[in-house]
Amino acid sequence: MRITEHPILSFKQGRRISFKLDGKTLPGCEGQTVAAALHAAGVSTYRKSPQLQRPRGFFCAIGKCSSCLMTVDGVPNVRVCITPLQEGMEVQSTPGKGCLPDEDPVPAWPWPEHYADRILETEVAIVGAGPAGLSAAVETTGLGAETIIIDENDRIGGQLIKQTHMFFGSKKQHAKVRGIDIAPLLLDQIEGSKARIMLGATVVGFYDDKVLAIVRGGEFFGLRAKKIIMASGASENMLAFQNCDLPGVYGAGAVQTLMNVYGIIPGNRVLMVGAGNIGLIVSYQLLQAGVEVAEVIEAAPRIGGYQVHAAKIRRAGVPISTGHTIEKALGTEKVEGAVVARVDESWDLIPGTQRELEVETICLAVGLSPTVELLFQAGCQSWYVPELGGHVVAHDENLETTVRGVYVTGDASGIEEASTAMLEGRLAGLCAAESLGKKAASGKREEIIDQIRELRAGPFGEKARRGKEKMSRETWSHVQQKR
Ligand SMILES: Cc1cc2nc3c(=O)[nH]c(=O)nc-3n(C[C@H](O)[C@H](O)[C@H](O)COP(=O)(O)OP(=O)(O)OC[C@H]3O[C@@H](n4cnc5c(N)ncnc54)[C@H](O)[C@@H]3O)c2cc1C
Ligand code: FES
Known part of the structure; x- marks a missing residue:
């Protein structure tokens, strides 16, 4: 299951360690997550569902879907896809029931006085150390604002850490630089500043007075910030089909993540569902890792991603079938095949067109949804805007939400690309710092807004442009109705 040769990446194995799965000793490496180590050891079923005893594996690998919950060192319901593996760890596939500790349960807000030492203070808190969060920190720290960045991963970069392809766009947005090389460039601009980066820390609650509740390594504490920038990214969409x-x-x-971060292949033969940029790019990366891509299917009548990506995988002999969908996954304990079929212009399945494919993995590249639950807790106004990926939080041109002092940026503000996420991050950071009284160079804000407009001006930015306009219209008419 390990990738031995790769045209771009070289995989350095961490120190060899061992851990236990249901009492059986398995090998692993330092630097892996529990899920990656299980996969490398050939284990793809992590537990059974409590009611119907259906097998469960992982789905998102970024801590957002709860498909991978296991019991780790006696703690039930741990997301093993973002839990770093440690020597001697005891992992169990039996689903546990969570329980609250007897003593000292977290009290209702406002927290009592003896909790005072559990609340840290900062000028700016940034949730998410992806391209948007890091870019926001470049601006806040550049203007001298005390900043804390929180991310639940154990490394910075968000989705960039697995993007081996070179970025498009202009030089200002790191075009021709590989995604994996961008986060260190952003970090260089933050290092030595007033920034603190808290990794392996999950923000689990948004309280009044701009207090974030954070869990890190079994500890629970609060962080009160004058300004909060939510750069929490997006989660992958699921598709409903039999055995999904x-x-x-x-x-x-x-x-x-499996391939490009941990050097592990997801399976030997893959069906890709979705021919947008992500589906096409990941298909090419699968080929680079030595995996056979049986077919790319797409329900729309035409390919959604760049033709240059489509041409590359076609040249490698991979068929791309538009007007097709997946009807069901075959297998009982894990995927052993798939049934695909043609669809009509309403995307309804055309009976009699079904055919079977023998595959070990079904890869879904069917869009992303903004991660905005914490902003809902904060009481931010939200709208459903399909062009931006679903439920989004209302924000003005400075990316400030309807809760003053709370900003949203990057994929969390509407699904676009890393290039836009970086610019939006800079804009939110700059505006948050300015609202604290810090002075930015004149014209800088307008310059960033112009660059964002430029990115959205092309045909691939059209959807986001329409979405942002719709969101502004909804917000404006809501404000007028309230007056
Ligand atoms: C396969 C693929 C290919 C892509 N290719 C390109 C491309 O070629 N060019 C391009 O411009 N874009 C590309 N993108 C899109 C790009 O990766 C995203 O638009 C970009 O990463 C969004 O940045 P972000 O900072 O908003 O979110 P993310 O990069 O997702 O970062 C969000 C961070 O927030 C953290 N987080 C979320 N919730 C919490 C919480 N409660 N507590 C603590 N931390 C939290 C997450 O762990 C994550 O690290 C691609 C995306 C994918 C999936
Ligand atoms: S696979 Fe772990 S939370 Fe989604």
Whole structure:
């Protein structure tokens, strides 16, 4: 299951360690997550569902879907896809029931006085150390604002850490630089500043007075910030079809994480569902890792991603079938095949067109949804805007939400690309710092807004442009109705 040769990446194995799965000793490496180590050891089923005893594996690999819950060192319901593996860890596939501790349960807000030492203070808190969060920190720290960045991963970069392809766009947005090389460039601009980066820390609650509740390594504490920037990214969409919950049905980002971060292939033969940029890019990366891509299917009548990506995988002999969907996954314990079929212009399946494919993995690249639950807790106004990926939080041109002092940026503000996420991050950071009284160079804000407009001006930015306009219209008419 390990990738031995790769045209771009070289995989350095961490120190060899061992851990236990249901009492059986398995090998692993330092630097892996528990899920990656299980996959490397050939284990793709992590537990059974409590009611129907259906097998469960992982789906998103970024901590957002809860498909991978296991009991780790006696703690039930741990997301093993973002839990770093440690020597001697005891992992169990039996689903546990969570329980709250007897003593000292978290009290209702406002927290009592003896909690005072559990609340840190900062000028700016940034949730998410992806391209948007890091870019926001470049601006806040550049203007001298005390900043804390929180991310639940154990490394910075968000989705960039698995993007081996070179970026498009202009030089200002790191065009021709590989995604994996961008986060260190952003970090260089933050290092030595007033920034603190808290990794392996999950923000689990948004309280009044701009207090974030954070869990890190079994500890629970609060962080009060004058300004909060939410750069929490997006989660992968699921597609409903028969057996879609079988281990072996993975999100495209999860496949990328396994291959490009941990050097492990998801399976030997893959069906890709979705021919947008992500589906096409990940198909090419699968080929680079030595995996056979049986077919790329797409329900729309035409390919959604760049033709240059489509041409590359076609040249490698991979068929791309538009007007097709998946009807069901085959297999009982894990994926052993798939049934695909043609669809009509309403995307209804055309009976009699079904055919079977023998595959070990079904990779879904069918879109992303903004991660905005914490902003809902904060009381931000939200709208459903399909062009931006679903439920989005209302924000003005400075990316400030309807809760003053709370900003949203990057994929969390509407699904676009890393290039836009970086610019939006800079805009939110700059505006948050300015609202604290810090002085930015004149014209800088307008310059960033112009660059964002430029990115959205092309045919691939059209959808986001329409979405942002719709969101502004909804917000404006809501404000007028309230007056
Ligand atoms: C397969 C693939 C290929 C792509 N290719 C390109 C491309 O070629 N060019 C391009 O411009 N874009 C590309 N993109 C899109 C790009 O990756 C995203 O638009 C970009 O990463 C969004 O940045 P972000 O900072 O908003 O979110 P993310 O990169 O997702 O970062 C969000 C971070 O927030 C953290 N987080 C979320 N919730 C919490 C919480 N409660 N507590 C703590 N931390 C939290 C997450 O762990 C994550 O690290 C691609 C995406 C994918 C999946
Ligand atoms: S939360 Fe672990 S796979 Fe989604």
